[in-house]
Amino acid sequence: xxxxxxxxxxxxxxxxxxxxxxxxxxxxxxxxxxxxxxxxxxxxxxxxxxxxxxxxxxxxxxxxxxxxxxxxxxxxxxxxxxxxxxxx
Amino acid sequence: xxxxxxxxxxxxxxxxxxxxxxxxxxxxxxxxxxxxxxxxxxxxxxxxxxxxxxxxxxxxxxxxxxxxxxxxxxxxxxxxxxxxxxxxxxxxxxxxxxxxxxxxxxxxxxxxxxxxxxxxxxxxxxxxxxxxxxxxxxxxxxxxxxxxxxxxxxxxxxxxxxxxxxxxxxxxxxxxxxxxxxxxxxxxxxxxxxxxxxxxxxxxxxxxxxxxxxxxxxxxxxxxxxxxxxxxxxxxxxxxxxxxxxxxxxxxxxxxxxxxxxxxxxxxxxxxxxxxxxxxxxxxxxxxxxxxxxxxxxxxxxxxxxxxxxxxxxxxxxxxxxxxxxxxxxxxxxxxxxxxxxxxxxxxxxxxxxxxxxxxxxxxxxxxxxxxxxxxxxxxxxxxxxxxxxxxxxxxxxxxxxxxxxxxxxxxxxxxxxxxxxxxxxxxxxxxxxxxxxxxxxxxxxxxxxxxxxxxxxxxxxxxxxxxxxxxxxxxxxxxxxxxxxxxxxxxxxxxxxxxxxxxxxxxxxxxxx
Numbered sequence: 001x002x003x004x005x006x007x008x009x010x011x012x013x014x015x016x017x018x019x020x021x022x023x024x025x026x027x028x029x030x031x032x033x034x035x036x037x038x039x040x041x042x043x044x045x046x047x048x049x050x051x052x053x054x055x056x057x058x059x060x061x062x063x064x065x066x067x068x069x070x071x072x073x074x075x076x077x078x079x080x081x082x083x084x085x086x087x088x
Numbered sequence: 089x090x091x092x093x094x095x096x097x098x099x100x101x102x103x104x105x106x107x108x109x110x111x112x113x114x115x116x117x118x119x120x121x122x123x124x125x126x127x128x129x130x131x132x133x134x135x136x137x138x139x140x141x142x143x144x145x146x147x148x149x150x151x152x153x154x155x156x157x158x159x160x161x162x163x164x165x166x167x168x169x170x171x172x173x174x175x176x177x178x179x180x181x182x183x184x185x186x187x188x189x190x191x192x193x194x195x196x197x198x199x200x201x202x203x204x205x206x207x208x209x210x211x212x213x214x215x216x217x218x219x220x221x222x223x224x225x226x227x228x229x230x231x232x233x234x235x236x237x238x239x240x241x242x243x244x245x246x247x248x249x250x251x252x253x254x255x256x257x258x259x260x261x262x263x264x265x266x267x268x269x270x271x272x273x274x275x276x277x278x279x280x281x282x283x284x285x286x287x288x289x290x291x292x293x294x295x296x297x298x299x300x301x302x303x304x305x306x307x308x309x310x311x312x313x314x315x316x317x318x319x320x321x322x323x324x325x326x327x328x329x330x331x332x333x334x335x336x337x338x339x340x341x342x343x344x345x346x347x348x349x350x351x352x353x354x355x356x357x358x359x360x361x362x363x364x365x366x367x368x369x370x371x372x373x374x375x376x377x378x379x380x381x382x383x384x385x386x387x388x389x390x391x392x393x394x395x396x397x398x399x400x401x402x403x404x405x406x407x408x409x410x411x412x413x414x415x416x417x418x419x420x421x422x423x424x425x426x427x428x429x430x431x432x433x434x435x436x437x438x439x440x441x442x443x444x445x446x447x448x449x450x451x452x453x454x455x456x457x458x459x460x461x462x463x464x465x466x467x468x469x470x471x472x473x474x475x476x477x478x479x480x481x482x483x484x485x486x487x488x489x490x491x492x493x494x495x496x497x498x499x500x501x502x503x504x505x506x507x508x509x510x511x512x513x514x515x516x517x518x519x520x521x522x523x524x525x526x527x528x529x530x531x532x533x534x535x536x537x538x539x540x541x542x543x544x545x546x547x548x549x550x551x552x553x554x555x556x557x558x559x560x561x562x563x564x565x566x567x568x569x570x571x572x573x574x575x576x577x578x579x580x581x582x583x584x585x586x587x588x589x590x591x592x593x594x595x596x597x598x599x600x601x602x
Contacts, residue, residue, distance in 0.1 A: 020562040034320055040567060041322035042503075042535050045347050048323070061353045066324050 005076035012050050019043050028073045036071070044069075051075075057082050104174045104271060107310055108134055116285040117312025124317045125329055126211050127164035129218030131312060134171065137218060141172040144223035150204055152246065157181040157202040157232070160296040162317040164218065165208050165226035170295065171309070174267055179248035181262070182296045199250070199262060200236040201466035204229055238466035250462075251298060251390050261469060263390050263458045273393040273456040274306035276415040280397050281360050281384075283337065285312035290335035292318045292326055292344055299364045299504075302393040303386055304339035313337070323347045330356070337361070341504050342368045343535070345383065349375055357381040360400035364388060365504025366537055367492055373408040387411035387492060392457040392476055396420060396490060410489040417455040422448030422484055426475050429453075443486045449496050450482040451475045494538075500529045502537035503568035509540075512571065515564045516542055519557060521550035526580055526588050527571060528597065534572050541597050542571040545580060552576075575600065 006028050014023035021037055030036040032044075039047060052058055057079075068078035111117045111131045118132040129137060150156065158173060160166045160182055173180045181202050198205055207228045211221075247267040283289065289308040293300040295317065308315050316333040318325060326344065336359040340348075345363050349372065357380055364386035376383040382400040384407050389395070398412030406412065414420045421429055453475050461469040481493040495501070498509045509527040516525045524545040532539040542561075546552060554574040561570045581592035 020559055033322075039322075040320075041347070042343060044322045044324065045350070046535075048351075059351075061327070061351065064324055064327050064351060066328055069324055 001080055002073070002076045005079050006072045008054065009051070009072045009075060009079075012054055013037070013047065016050050017043055017046055026072065028076075029071050031071055032069055032075075051079065055079055055083060104177075104267065107271070108138070108171065108175055111285075111309065111312040114285070114312060120285060120312060120314040122164055122167055122315045122317070123333065124163040124167075124319065125332070127216055127218060127221060129164055129168070129221070133218050134168075137168050137221065138172045138175055141169060141223045141227070142176065144227065145229070148229050150229065152176045152178055153243065154203045155179050155181075155201055155242070156204045156206055157183055157198050158206045158296075159183045159185045159208065160294075161185050161208050161210075162291065162295055162300070162319040163208060163211070164317070165211065165221065166295065167305070167315070167317060168221075169206060169208065169227060170301075170305075177247040177267065179242075179245055179250070181250035182301070183252070184294065184296050196252070197234060197464070198232050199464040199466070200232070200234050201238050201462075201464070202232050203235050205232055236465060240466070242466075248459075253390050253461075261461045262463065264460045264462055265393075265458050269456040269459075270302055270306065270393065271310070273302055273415075274310055276417070276456070277303045277307040277394045277397075278311050280394075280399055280412075280415055281307065281337065281362060282400060283307055283311035283313055287311060287313040287337050287359065288316070288333060288335045289313045289337045289339070290316040290318065290329060290333055291339045292321045292329075293339050293341055293365070293504075298388065298390045298393055299386070300339060303362065303364065303388060303397075308337075323351055327352065339364075342366050342372070343503065345372055345376055348380065352380070354379040358383075360384065362386050362397070366501040367494070369533065370408040374404065377404055377407075382407065385411045387490075389476075389478065390458075391472070392452060392454045395452055395454065398489075406489055410485070410491045413488050413490075414452075419453040420482075420484075420490055421451050421453070421475075422446055422482075423451055423477075424448055426451050430474065445483050445485045447481065447483045447493065450478045450480045450490070450492070452478055494531070500538040500540065502540070504537075505566075505568050507540075507569045512540070512542065512565065512569050515569075516544065516557070516561065518564060519552075519560050521546050521552040522557070523547045524580060526590065526593060528590055528594055530594060530598070536568050536572075540569075540571040541573045541575060543575045543577050543580060543593055543597065545577055573597075 010023055010026045013021055013026055019039065026037065032039050048059060068074050112134045119130055121128050121130045156178060158169055158180055160170055181199060209226050209228060211226060249265040249267060249270060251263045253261045253263055291300055291304045293304065295301045295305045316329055316335060318329050338358050338361045340361055340363050342363050342365065345368060359381065361381060361383045363383060368385055373383050384398040384400060386397040387395050394415055395418055396411045396414045398407040398410065402412060457476060458472050460471045463469055479496055481496045483491040483493060500507050512527045513525050516522055522544050525542055527540060527542045530539050544557060554576050557574045575597060581589040583589045
């Protein structure tokens with residue numbers, strides 16, 4: 001489950017985000033910000049929206065923290081947990 | 089007005105060292121702190137911390153007589169080093185950190201007249217107290233290998249700040265400011281934003297640029313306000329800082345304002361939020377106002393610092409559509425009025441009386457503006473003229489408020505950077521298959537600013553898709569200058585003179601969109 005979510009997230013970054021990052025350069029543990037993929041503030045906004053569209057949920061404001069966005073593993077764990085809990 | 093400095097005229101000639109010792113000892117500010125989320129220090133610790141930096145630099149042979157370049161980060165160590173250089177009246181250059189990968193064009197060589205380069209080391213610990221902060225752990229000193237002493241005498245030269253113009257990507261002009269003038273300009277900003285030691289100021293824009301430094305950081309220090317510095321901020325980092333710091337005042341970019349509107353809840357409000365770097369759309373200001381509190385447009389430049397801004401107490405419509413009124417002592421005038429003003433005539437009273445708004449190129453006479461432009465060897469290029477040509481078109485209203493319409497020349501504002509279309513053309517021409525390229529813009533706003541399109545004609549026999557060209561742009565242009573769209577055309581429309589017909593191209597590009 002986590003693996004396929006990670007793959008889906010890699011595809012979103014490589015194919016849907018306007019950043020020019022190749023899928024092979026995105027590993028599950030690559031940091032998303034400066035020290036890794038270098039997503040800038042505009043790319044991160046677009047990424048958040050794309051995650052919501054692709055997985056069908058909305059981030060609450062208090063879920064928008066650095067914690068889940070460390071790398072694709074932490075993000076996939078967050079997304080999976082979010083999808084397991086019925087939306088209310 | 090400021091609780092500590094209370095509008096006393098003596099303030100005008102007060103040395104920065106005195107300001108530091110005042111904010112460090114005043115009961116209103118001594119317990120206020122500077123934080124970057126990791127390192128926190130109180131105003132009362134400043135004298136000790138700045139003395140430690142002084143001791144460390146002297147050990148390395150650096151004194152106030154040396155010219156240094158500081159690659160400043162939005163961090164407490166960065167802020168301390170910056171305050172130290174001001175306090176000891178250094179002449180110094182402020183630069184972005186070279187680790188800023190995305191801003192490739194900011195990576196110009198160190199100016200030859202800077203003897204040393206100071207860089208800041210990231211602090212790895214989650215949270216550390218300023219007491220255990222030793223300059224040797226955060227400050228790296230390198231001698232500039234390209235150093236060349238200036239040809240003119242510099243022994244007496246003190247208390248200058250050097251900044252690169254945020255202008256075009258290619259030019260290498262350096263702006264020279266006297267510290268005193270910067271502080272006077274900062275006091276102007278304190279007054280306009282009504283900053284006091286009761287404020288908690290979050291600075292989400294770089295303090296190595298004039299906006300963050302001259303309108304945000306220095307005013308907040310002079311006011312003795314609590315300060316939160318955000319490095320390379322984005323929505324997630326911003327919200328995280330905000331939950332911790334609970335700011336009353338925020339220095340933002342238009343892009344950040346837009347993001348906050350999309351994603352931030354309305355539970356917390358600001359006393360004042362400031363945006364600069366590019367024009368904010370009126371609807372953003374209105375929406376922001378309703379949910380988060382008064383937002384004001386600040387207008388300024390690397391050369392002049394803060395020029396004009398609305399006050400948080402101004403009426404919403406004035407804030408939404410204008411840059412407010414000029415700061416104390418600043419004159420903004422339409423190009424047509426400049427000769428009359430130079431001749432000592434009164435500002436055109438008849439025009440104001442006519443109560444009709446006028447649109448013209450914007451000129452500025454600033455009492456605290458820059459002194460001169462120099463090159464990388466410290467040679468003067470051109471001294472500041474009495475009137476500074478801003479290059480912007482503005483509408484002047486009879487009530488004294490000013491509305492910026494955009495650039496008067498072929499340039500655009502993207503992510504807060506001024507980008508000359510010609511600079512992008514020059515970069516794209518380097519792509520081997522591209523024979524001819526014209527970059528154009530329309531008033532449409534995209535996420536990075538005004539829309540940019542590049543229309544390319546390829547060399548016969550070459551094959552390159554628009555997508556491939558755009559991908560190559562990522563290697564040759566900074567992120568903010570990459571055109572939103574690339575078009576490959578068989579030929580470019582020309583005017584009878586043979587020049588490219590930009591208007592026809594804009595129509596053509598518009599037709600592709602429809």
